[in-house]
Amino acid sequence: MAAEILSDQDLLRRMAAGDEEAFVTLYRRWSGCVYRFARQMSGSTSIAEDVTQDVFLALIREAERFDADRGSFPAYLYGMTRNLVRRAIERASSFVTMQDGDGALDQVEAGDLFAEMERAETVARVRRAILALPVHYREVVILCDLHGMSYAEAAAALGCAVGTIRSRLNRARALLSERLGSSTSAPVETKRCYA
Amino acid sequence: MLRLRCKKFASSVHDLVRNRPADAERFEAALAHAAECAECARRLASAQALALALHGLAVEDERDGVPEELERDLVIAFRQHFASKERVAIGSLPARARSLRYAWLLAVCALFVTGLLIAYRQSGSNRSQSVQDERAARAERHELRASGSPAIESVVPEKAVSKKGSLNVVRKGVRRGESLRQRRERAPGRRAIDGDSIAGEIATEFIPLVPPELLPFESGQIVRVELPRAALVSLGWPINAERSGEWVRADVVIGADGLARAVRFVR
Structure with missing residues (x-):
């Protein structure tokens, strides 16, 4: 076989x-x-x-x-x-800084240079933002958002409850959104909505 | 139609963005809510931007492969690991052989110690036997002197009572199974009665006291004793009555069972 x-x-x-x-x-x-x-x-x-x-x-x-x-x-x-x-x-x-960072620019065609530069810059900022997270937030973001694990799989890998994964992930995403706010969107504020 | 409120929207917006294809109805409800609520619209836009950025990072990282030399090194490590396991399996045979060798060594040591113990006990019993023999010899000597006609067979082996009453131990080994003739022939410096002498001594031939066919002789000792000359009568030797009170020296062959086998007289 x-x-x-x-x-x-x-x-x-x-x-x-x-x-x-x-x-x-x-x-x-x-x-x-x-x-x-x-x-x-x-x-x-x-x-x-x-x-x-x-x-x-x-x-x-x-x-x-x-x-x-x-x-x-x-x-x-x-x-x-x-x-x-x-x-x-x-x-x-x-904290370890990226050594070889985003070398994708080496392979970029001249016509897409600016678009690739922007994309590479975004990727680098997201990476830095993730690395700036506390470890227990970082690992859930990486497992669930980068490696596509379900909450249950992440809970099994990290040895904690699914609810813990869910709460950590919400918090981690909120932190990431705050740090990436200037480029991605405005920071999320919790306000009462009457809709 | 499913309706979402802001609190529910805020807590599930990232999941909604992430699971968009799988949860289309919920996503449509979220979109409908975001169309009515500016704040939730901003939350949705933020979540989508974050999801996009994370997806971009994931795609970027997918390009990074593991260095090839890592696989090569690990395969080498894998081979070495299982090679060493085989060596361990083979190496266990000499280990068993070594333990067997140690067992043999221990057995030999145990035998040696046992032998030493036996020898020590035998020497101890010989010593105690010597003390008993000494006492018996003294008593015998007194009896002989008192009666004047001792029986040669009753002379205690290994000890000779000197004229002064002190004990002189005279031991001469007799080989196991060796006949008296052989023993005599083995001692070249010793002559028979006609000329047989040791350091100026003259000795007769050994005279059997018990027929060898009745009491086989395997091993024993020669013990030198002094007897009253009157004791020669019991052996059929003529004595001078005037000198019957004198002492004569004799070598008595004592068997391992303690019985006298033969005697010779020494001058």
């Missing part, structure tokens, strides 16, 4: 038995998510690389630690990544 169509759990089982193809398949399936999540959380490419490496090394060494009864494999993987990123951020102690 081709490894590509196997479930994560089957791949993990094969990987634990020494199947290199299963490991490569699992890595290619999930490494992008892990790497992006780590990079978005930390703002650092080097931290993202280190965390991605550590996550998959942990999978190599302790594949049998995953228990399907306790949650899905993505939740397990994101949970592990989140813990490692948090530790890396604490070690770095200071």
Whole structure:
């Protein structure tokens, strides 16, 4: 059976038995998510690389630690990544600025230059705004708004209740809107509406 | 038609924007409400702008791939991990062999210690036996002197009573299964009665006290004793009556069972 169509759990089982193809398949399936999540959380490419490496090394060494009864494999993987990123951020102690930022301008055609510059600038500001959020707000925004997770999946990955995810996300979005207000929209004010 | 109020609109505007395709009716209601409420219209515009910005960031980040060397390094780590696991599995065999070797070593040590203990106990019993023998020899000597006709067989082995009454231990080993003739032949410096001597001593041949066929001899000791000359009578030797009070030296072969097997006289 081709490894590509196997479930994560089957791949993990094969990987634990020494199947290199299963490991490569699992890595290619999930490494992008892990790497992006780590990079978005930390703002650092080097931290993202280190965390991605550590996550998959942990999978190599302790594949049998995953228990399907306790949650899905993505939740397990994101949970592990989140813990490692948090530790890396604490070690770095200071906020990490974007190193390679938005290099998309290198590939821009001359005609779209201004539009691309504007888009790149917007992306950079959104990234900075996310990085400026407290970690517990940042992670829910990244998981739900950037990685497309449902509240339940994010709750499983972060080990908290769905209600907590919902409230954190509302607060995080409000903070983001405030910080991006000048370019996106006016800040949201809570006023009584009689409509 | 579904109607939303401002509070509900504010709390769900981001979800509405995010789930627009899946919740079209709710979104239409939100749009209708925003058309009537300027504040909620602003909230909706803000949420849409944020969603757009976040989507742009997500798309931008999708372009970033994981460095290829990371996969290469991890595959190497994967191979090394399972190679080391195999080494551990193979390495367990020598470990078992080592433990077996230690077990053998322990067994040998235990045997050695047991042997030492046995030897110590035997020497202890020999010492206690010696004390008993010494007492018995004294008593025997007194009896012999009192009666003047001792039985050779009753002479206590290993100890010789000197003229002065002190105990002189004279031990000469006899090999297991070795006959008296063989033992004599083994001692080149010793001659038989006709010329057999040790350091100036002259000795007779060993005279069996018990027929060997009746009491087989396997091992024992030669004990030098002093006897009254009168005791020679019991062996059928003629004695000079005038010298019957004198003492003669003799070597008595004592078996492992403590019984005298043979005797010879030494001058």
